[in-house]
Amino acid sequence: MGPQRIVCLTEEPTETLYLLGEQDRIVGISGFTVRPPEARKHKPKVSAFTSAKIGEILKLRPDFVIGFSDIQAEIAAELIKHGVxxxxSNHRSVDGVLDYIRRLGALVGAGDRADALASGYERGIAAARExxxxxARRPGVYFEEWDTPQITGIRWVSELIAIAGGDDVFPEHAAxxxxxxxxxxxxxxxxxxxPDLILGSWCGKKFRPEQVAARSGWERIPAVRDGELHEIKSPIILQPGPAALSAGLEALVALIHGWAERHG
Structure with a gap:
């Protein structure tokens, strides 16, 4: 049976549970959730990323709450004090995302469906690698997660760039x-x-390529010189869940192969 009343503090468990057909277990979600759109329409929003409405969560009588990373440690601790x-989870890699999908599926009694879902993503990853x-040439890619201060891409993003055919120019940061x-x-x-390509995904706001191109000295960068500055919407790349392995990877493949066609 597993838990029957689940609160998801981030988007990836919500999307995963919907894909597994287990959405009826969800009683509350993150206010940042956009995937799937029906979750945002029908489920109560009880958290941001670093804060949560503890009282509202408790009113929902959850028997399980799912969050992500040490950033949500204080939320978790407060809920644990109330007996929840x-x-x-704290996964940061492509393999970690795949394992996360399988573990979450097992927790709700949908292990076979979760394995099938993860296996489908593995086939997509293998096809992208092939x-x-x-x-003929792999572009160097600078991925910018935030602009002030400038933050480079996290590990799963760097790995997806490599799978799609590019090379992260800050691989040491990705770790x-x-x-x-x-x-x-x-x-x-x-x-x-x-870098040959600059990809921006500023969480919560629109990427502004003209602002990036205007930075002092950046006119010497090949990507700026060639106008190769592109946005990837943050909901499909900055959450370590199904979106990154599907829509996020597809966007990276399109941008990297598009660059290759223009500069081949």
Missing amino acids: EVWI RAQTL MPLARDRILADPLEVVRRA
Whole structure:
């Protein structure tokens, strides 16, 4: 049977449970949830990312709350004090996302469906890798998660860039799980690493390529010179769940292969 009244503090468990056909278990969601749209329409919104309406959550009588990362540790601790069972996942890689889908499925008695879902994503990843081998040249990619301060891409994003056929120009940053450890101390380091593509996904606001191109010294970057600055919407790339492995990867493949066609 598993838990019957689940509150999801982030988007990825909500999307996963809907994909597994277990959406009726969900009694509350994050206010940042956009996938699937019917969840936002029908489920009560009881949390942000770093804060939550503890009283509203308790009114929903959850028997299980799902969150993500140490950033939600204080929310989890408060709920635990009230006797609520909480699962905080902390996956940061593509393999971690796949494992997360399977574990969540097992928790709600949908292990076979979750394995089938994850296996489908694995086939998509393998196909993207195979297609990437056809590229005559892999572009260097600078992925920007935030602009002030400038924060580079997290691990699963860096891995998806590689799967799609690009090379993250800040691979050493990708290994850092916390955003504060991926802040660029010197923006001119991007100039020195000379990316061919700049991809922006500013969580919660629209990416402004003209503002990026206008940064001091950045006119020397190949991506700026060639007008190769593109947005990937944050809901499909910055949540470590199904969206990143499907729509996020598809967007990366389209942008990287599009670059290759223009510059081949």
